[in-house]
Amino acid sequence: MTPTPDFDEIICRIGTHSSKWDCMEPIYGVPAADGLPMWVADMDFRPPLAVQRAVEAMAAHGIYGYWGDDSAYLAAVRWWMANRHGWEVAPDWILTAHGLVNGTALCVDAFTAPGDGVVLMTPVYHAFARVIRAAGREVVECPLALVNGRYEMDFETWGRQMTGRERMLILCSPHNPGGRVWTKDELRRVAEFCVDHDLILVSDEIHHDLVMPGQRHTVMAKAAPEVAGRLVMMTSATKTFNIAGCHTGNVIIPDAGLRARFAGRMMALGISPNSFGMAMATAAYSPEGADWLEALLAYLDENRRVFDDGINAIPGLHSMPLEATYLAWVDFSGTGMDRAEFTARVEKGARIAANHGPTFGLGGESFLRFNLATPRARVLDAVARLHAAFADLQ
16 A cells, blocks of 8 residues: 655755755745745655656666667656546657656747747746757746636737747646646647647646646646647656656647657757656656645645735735646735835735746736745745735735
C-alpha cells in the first residue's frame, strides 16, 4: 500500500541551491530566515517515493553514462496520458526537451523566423516572452478580458490585432497565472483562430495534472483533433511531481512534417535527454504517482480555500478563483494603491516574495502571484502577515 504523503512536513530548503529560497533575498530583499518565498513555481513537498527510489537506484549503481533505450519512459508517458487524460499517444510522436521552456524555445526556433510575430494571451507565464524576444521574434500580446474577476478569451479584439506577420500562437492550458481551466468550446475557438490566421498552435499543458476537484482539463489534441497538422503539445512530469530540477519535458507532435522540423532543430543543437530526468519521470508516471497526485490535489484545494478566504476578507484585495495550478493571482487594484506601495507592503511589511504582475505582460499591472504549494502552516502564516500588512484597510 502506498504510504500517505506528509505535505504538512516543514522541510528546510535554505542552502540547497534552491532558486525559490536561496535567491529570494537578492531578488526581492526578503531574507529566507524569516521570509516566505511564494514566487518560483515549485513545491515545498517531496515527490512520490517511487521517484526517490529511482534516484537512489541510480546512485547505488554508481555509473552515470549516456541515456539509452527510452522504451520504458515512452511507455510511462503514454500510460499516463491515456489513463489521466484519455489521450492515446503514439510513441514516435514524443520528443524529449530539457524542460518546457527549452521546448518553447525550440518551437520558436523551428517554426518561425527572425522578425515573425508570436501570439501570447496575456497576462501569461513570463518565460514565453523572454525566449521569443531573445530569439529576435516579436511578442504579440493579446490581452485576456477580465470579466467578473475571471479571465475570458476575446477573439474579436485579437482578430483585429493580427497583421499577417504572426506565425505561431502559444497557449497556456491550464492558464498560468490566472488558474483558468479552458472549456472545450474555448479550446476549439483557439484552434479556429489559428486556422483563420495560419498559426502554428503550441499548447503548453505543463499544469494539466494540477486541476482542482470539480474541474476537468481537456487536452488540445482531443478538443480540436482537426488541427493536428499545426499542433504541438507540450507536457511534463516536472510540475506535477515537483521534479523541475530534472529539466525533462515532452514535446508531443502528431504531424510527421512538423515533428521532422522540430527533431531537425534538436539534432542541429545537439539536444539529448539527461538520465536522471528520464528515470524520475518514468517512476512518477505510475500508479504510485497517481495515488500521490490525488492526495496532493486534495491538499492544494484546502490551501487554496484557506488562502482565498483570507485574502478576499481584506478590503480591496481579490484572489482570482483557482481552477488549476497552485498559483494564486491576487488583484490589488481595489486598494487604490499604486504598484510600488502594495508591493512594498507585501515584501517589506509581510516579508513575502511573490511574482510581480507586470512580468506576465499586459493586464498584470495590479497583480501579484502567490505559490500555495507549501505546508499549510505557511499558507496560514502568509494570510496572517498580509492581514497585518493591510490592517489599515480593515
